[in-house]
Amino acid sequence: MEKMKLLLVDDEERYLKTTKRLMEKKGYAVAVASSGQEALETLQKRIIHVVILDVKMPGMDGNQTLKAIKQHHPLVEVVMLTGHATVDSAIDGLKSGATDYLMKPADIDEIIEKAEEAYEKRQRLEEKIRAAQTKKFMRSPREILKDDEA
Amino acid sequence: MDKISENQKQINHPLKRSILTNMIVIPFIPFLLAIGVSFYYFATTLEQSSTASLKRIVEDHCHMIDSFLMERQSDLELITNTYSFDDIMEGAAIDGIFENLKKRSGAFVDLGLFNSRGIHKRYAGKFQLLKGKEYRNEVWFKKVMQTGYYISDIFSGYRNVPHFIIAVKQGADNDAWVLRATIDTLVFDRLVSKVRIGKTGESYILNSSGISQTERRSGGIGIMEKDPEYIDFPHSLELSPSKNGIETFIKTDPAKDQYLYATTRLKNKEWLLVVRQEKKDAYKALYSAMYITLLIMVVGGAVIIVTAIYMTEHILKRMDTLGMEKESLGNQLIRAVQLAEIGEMAAGFAHEINNPLQIIKGEHLLVETLMKEIAALLPPTSGEDLDEIQDSMDQIKLQVNRCSEITHAILKFGRKNDSKPEVLNPCDIIPEIIHMVEKKAHVEGIDMRMDIAHDTPRFQGDASQFQQVILNLVNNAMDAIAQAHGTSGGLLSVTSEKTDQGDAQINISDNGVGIGSDNIGKIFSPFFTTKPVGKGTGLGLSVCYGIIKNLGGTMTVKSEQGKGTTFVITLPAMV
Structure with a gap:
């Protein structure tokens, strides 16, 4: 199984630094971004499975970022990280395609747990996609060429 | 508060003046107009009618005096036509004739016979002395010889007694003779002054030069005296003495009394008949009307002013109360807004x-992880220090969690509630809510009783709103109980049942202090509170009322001061 690659998005630099370190100690590959814009750039450059996204950020906020991620990278799973006052926006996030949400202040273990769940979901989804493609290729091997062309 | 009411009074001061002025002036305008107009018409009518009656009297009276004089003249003419000069000259014939004449009218005092040269030939009457005297050059004799008859002004003559004469001529030239009769001024006076109008009405006669010919009842001028007023009489009378018109005018006499005059000329004598009445007397009705009018004005004016003052006070008091209420509402609103902002x-x-808590948590975890790694490398002797550090780390974790609990509680409180209607079962939700306050009730020594009938129908509502209502009412009840009983002897019961209409009814009763009858009508009004400033917003019950009303239900209260209060909520049943 492929190792889970995480992206942490939060405007608090210190939080990013500490959390990245803690997660790496637990053996996860972690990338960080301090804004929605940066997160989108990172997603372009690298393969990321799960994004942990703070809802309240200056500039492009969590929900806008989420919509952009889902538009360009529909298979990336997103876990929203929210303060209590913005539960409503977390709900909006779930409606826009977030996998789950977490309440601040959250334990690192909670975050990892939710991230793992989201990763599993993604893997199941990828599995299905793979199975479907296999079926398609079995029926008509020429489709591979078409897929490549696309 | 005193300062506020003082300020308010100062603000009201100009307003008070304008309200008062309006309240007085506006009713006064129609009031004065009505009184003035009616008084004016009354006065005019009265004046016209008194003048008219005075005119009528002077006219009638003039006729009477005229006919009296005419009759006396005819009496004499009858004699001169019946008898000849010689007939009368014969012996004492004149006495017989005079006796007959007196029978016709008591006004005759004496009778004299004159020949053409004016020699007094015969005489009948009281004054025998005058026989044989020659009157040829007397004015009256000349006049009677000229015109055939003559009525004189009053004069004293040889007798020194005021009298006037009527003389008629018979025959012509040297055969002419004259019969002269003296008229009793007393009889004539009585005839002239017979007029009676009111108290001061009187009549008298003036000759063409203003000499009084009869006694005036009110005195002032005696017989044969000049009337000082005469000069001031309208001139038209003098200019056309033959004119028979009636003049009316008002004159002030030297005693400053105003008189209403009516004058007319007699027909067969250049005499002026004057009828006058004191104005005060003639306008007696007018004066009494004036007094009544004045009385009405004074009383009516007083009533208007008193009413205006009373009304103004009333209005101002009402305005003060409203102003104060507005101010306190404004203050409460500001407080409510402040609370909401806070x-x-x-x-x-x-x-x-x-x-920051999130960061602290992360840092804490990192430190703890690092600690474990370091602990493995350190000698076991430093175990005690490590334990202390571990203890401190645990405390940090504990306190961070505590902080996060506090922030969560605040966030939960400040959360905006969107009402999400759902079907609520009173048998479930009421015990749940009551469970939340049971502990508090126990601490305050309140006996909490709950009796939820199983057939209480379900109803629609938002669970958290419903909870807010019940908690608010229960908390109010607990406050009321604490005020009345302290920490023992309280009784709070929450019951529910199905009403006859099939609705759900929830009763919350306590045996607390109760609500005064002054306040019971206001308890559901926003911002109404009996709690000290800053303790209550006065919004609780009004919000509860609003919630229940939104659910289509009703909320009523029954309370007796000192006995307790019962709130009754009914909610439409959900089928």
Whole structure:
């Protein structure tokens, strides 16, 4: 199984630094971004499975970022990280395609747990996609060429 | 508060003046107009009618005097036509004739016979002395010889007694003779002054030069005296003495009394008949009307002024109360807005504090992880220090969690509630809510009783709103109980049942202090509170009322001061 690659998005630099370190100690590959814009750039450059996204950020906020991620990278799973006052926006996030949400202040273990769940979901989804493609290729091997062309 | 009411009074001062002025002036305008107009018409009518009656009297009276004089003249003419000069000259024939004449009218005093040369030939009457005297050059004799008859002014003559004469001529030239009769001024006076109008009405006669010919009842001028007023009489009378018109005018006499005059000329004598009445007397009705009018004006004016003052006070008092109410409402509104702002700010702070807490948590975890790694490398002797550090780390974790609990509580409180209607079962939700306050009730020594009938129908509502209503009412009840009983002897019961109409009814009763009858009508009004300033917003019950009303239900209260209060909520059943 492929190792889970995480992206942490939060405007608090210190939080990013500490959390990245803690997660790496637990053996996860972690990338960080301090804004929605940066997160989108990172997603372009690298393969990321799960994004942990703070809802309240200056500039492009969590929900806008989420919509952009889902538009360009529909298979990336997103876990929203929210303060209590913005539960409503977390709900909006779930409606826009977030996998789950977490309440601040959250334990690192909670975050990892939710991230793992989201990763599993993604893997199941990828599995299905793979199975479907296999079926398609079995029926008509020429489709591979078409897929490549696309 | 005193300062506020003082300020309010000062503000009201100009307003008071204008209200008062309006309240007095506006009713006064129609009031004065009505009185003035009616008084004016009354006065005019009265004046016209008194003048008319005075005119009528002077006319009638003039006729009477005229005919009296005419009759006396005819009496004499009858004699001169019946008898000849010689007939009368014969012996004492004149005495017989005079006796007959007196029978016709008591006004005759004497009778004299004159020949053409004016020699007094015969005489009948009281004054025998005058026989044989020659009157040829007397004015009256000349006049009678000229015109055939003559009525004289009053004069004293040889007798020194005021009298006037009527003389008629018979025959012509040297055969002419004259019969002269003296008229009793007393009889004539009585005839002239017979007029009676009111108290002061009187009549008298003036000759063409203003000499009084009869006694005036009110005195002032005696017989044969000049009337000082005469000069002031309208001139038209003098200019056309033959004119028979009636003149009316008002004159002030030297005694400053105003008189209403009516004058007319007699027909067969250049005499002026004057009828006058004191104005005061003639306008007696007018004066009494004036007094009544004045009385009405004074009383009516007083009533208007008193009413205006009373009404103004009333209005101002009402305005003061309204102003005060407005002010206190405004203050409460500001307080409510402040509270709401504080709530929002608190929520904002709590949210912001969560971020640093998150970081602290992360740092704590990192330190703990590192600690474990270091502990493995260190010699076992430092175990005690490590334990202490571990203990401290645990405390940090504990306190961070505590902070996060506080922020969560604040956020929960400040959360905006969107009502999400759902079907609520009173048998479930009421015990749940009551469970939340049971502990508090126990601490305050309140016997909490709950009796939820199983057939209480379900109803529609938002669970958290419904909870808010019940908690608010229960908390109010607990406050009321604490005020009445302290910490023992309280009784609070929450019951529910199905009404006859099939609705759900929830009763919350306590045996607390109760609500005064002054306040019971206001308890559901926003911002009404009996709690000291800053303790209550006065919004609780009004919000509860609003919630229940939104659910289509009703909320009523029954209370007796000192006995307790019962709130009754009914909610439409959900089928």
